[in-house]
Amino acid sequence: MRNATSYRTTVTGRSVVSYGPSAHVDGDGYVLSFSTDAGRVEILVDERAMYDLWSEVRGVPWPEATHEQDEHDRLVRRVLHAANDADTAMLREMLRTLCAEPY
Known part of the structure; x- marks a missing residue:
């Protein structure tokens, strides 16, 4: 480092x-x-560090966030982390599943 x-x-x-x-x-x-x-x-x-930071803080809730918003934001972060580690075929499958339409 x-x-x-x-x-x-x-x-x-x-x-x-x-x-x-x-x-x-x-x-x-x-x-x-x-x-x-x-x-x-x-x-x-x-650029990569900025992207990682932006992805991470995008879903960090404010202290007064509701439980539903907390869960939604946590799930969005998990999807982003999974997408960052996925290959092209996996990304296509994610889009098919999330969008319910052919990619």
Whole structure:
């Protein structure tokens, strides 16, 4: 692992979290930015890491989410993880099953 140093900071008070394309990462990269009263932290990630992060947090519920929403989001994450590991034939079968129509 390159740059294996770990840093930890605590975000308190009002903060802004943003993300977008970054020219500082080889190929297609992104920057996650955390701006707080104490300063700004930027995390550079490549396209795959950003996709994994986006897939993971997409289904993470808010604290007040209902049980049904929690279960739905957990199942969506499981489907995404399964799709990421599937080959082409498996993906076609998933689409046939989920969409109830030929692919």
